[in-house]
Amino acid sequence: MSESQATPRSQFTVGTRGSALAVTQSTATAQLLEQASGLGFELIQVKTEGDIVTGPLAQLGGTGVFAAALRVSLLEGKCDLAVHSLKDLPTAQPEGLVIATVPERADVRDALCARDGLTLDDLPTNAKVGTGSPRRAAQLLAARPDLTIVDIRGNVPTRLARVFGEDPSLVDVGVGGELRSDLDAVVLATAGLERLGLERFITERLDPSIVLPAPGQGALAIECRPETALNGDLLSTALHTVENQAARWEVKAERALLGHLEAGCAAPIGALGRFTLGSEHSSVSVAGELVLEAVACSPDGSRMMRRRAQKTVASLADARALGVQLATELLDAGAADIAGLTR
Missing domain, CATH: 3.40.190.10 (Periplasmic binding protein-like II)
Incomplete structure (x- = not known):
């Protein structure tokens, strides 16, 4: 029986790590979805030991064990959703999972x-x-x-x-x-x-002019299986309701830049997108200006390269293109050498 044909759910489950921050973020996000859907929720604590090497985890390649353990739980159907700090999430998206929602972004600094x-x-x-x-x-x-x-x-x-x-x-x-x-x-x-x-x-x-934040900093990602996001039930509708389009476009550009640089989330790379809605519009579902700033640093801070690009965006593809454009400019100017990136 497909998920869309199953008995209507009365609650949803959210996988979380056991740290205070993870539990707090997962609870707050679940409460948003509870309010939007009318469904109850249950938190399921997921063990995140670094020695987990069996099952789907071995196929997730390149992820940290914290994100990977939660993703295994999603893939195995042990929970419906997982909440991640986007700045800690690898840019490669594993098969069988989607980032369904990026809620409103908190302070990026x-x-x-x-x-x-x-x-x-x-x-x-x-x-x-x-x-x-x-x-x-x-x-x-x-x-x-x-x-x-x-x-x-x-x-x-x-x-x-x-x-x-x-x-x-x-x-x-x-x-x-x-x-x-x-x-x-x-x-x-x-x-x-x-x-x-x-x-x-x-x-x-x-101030970001002094310390530019990590790509995705201040943003959360709600991840799930595609059928959870797309089946049209109360939960999938709620996932759509709490999405913040401006935050999604900003982090898409930032993470596209990081991915094109082939830099991990621990690299000395900062990036910050700022979306501004055109004054003639009243909804973030239409075009606006996206400014993306990035910095590449040597580990000792002796060399630093800052670049900035701007584009009118009306889709995720546009936001991604801006990130790739700025990453290309950085690479052409020698950012890989400055930041010690292996290419």
Whole structure:
């Protein structure tokens, strides 16, 4: 029996990782769909161990284990939907799955979370700044070559604890034990901090002219099997309802640029699209102007190339073409050598 012929559903299921941010993002997105569809929902926690090597996972090639584990659950029918942070999602789309919806985008900027309320300009010479992102590290060093960049891992509260130690509000969201601050600041995505209710730790939202965000930053992707998105039931209608066309076109251009550069999500590449609806229109379902800016950096921040392109867009194909166009311009100007991209 096809999905469209099955008994009408009363709820939908959303696969999620177990981290606080993943659960928060998945819950908020599921609530949007619940409101739009009138259906209930259930969160299904998916294990994401890096040693999963059997079944469909081995055929997904090039994805991180977090995204891949959720995708396996979708392909095996264990959940109806998965919610991803688009900036962490590889540009290659696996067969049998589609990004059905990109909801309204949150703040795209990176956030400095520093001790004593310090901003980037105020940080002392040789200040220790934590980040696990080569893109952030390179642009921070371009702005402040004196900084000492410290590679860090862990969830959002754990990273904040490297600056703020045993702050009681961090213990409330899952950080405990004997923690001591050893960094002057960390840099994280503003969107993630705000979704977790941790924006009080932000001391500066970094302007994109200083630190250009990752492609897809601030955006979420709702992924599912094609039949879930297209069967015309309450859930598929809700997926269409919560789609934000401007966000979709922006991230399409950004990710097309990243894909054409053959750069992974950890490469020192930043990109940001900004869609502006023509003044004569009242809906984002029609043409508007899409401006795309990109940066390619050397890992140490000593070399940086910025380029910008603009195009009137009326479709995803137009947005993709803009991303490919700007990527081609970057490559022709030597961006692969600057950013250490293998081609």
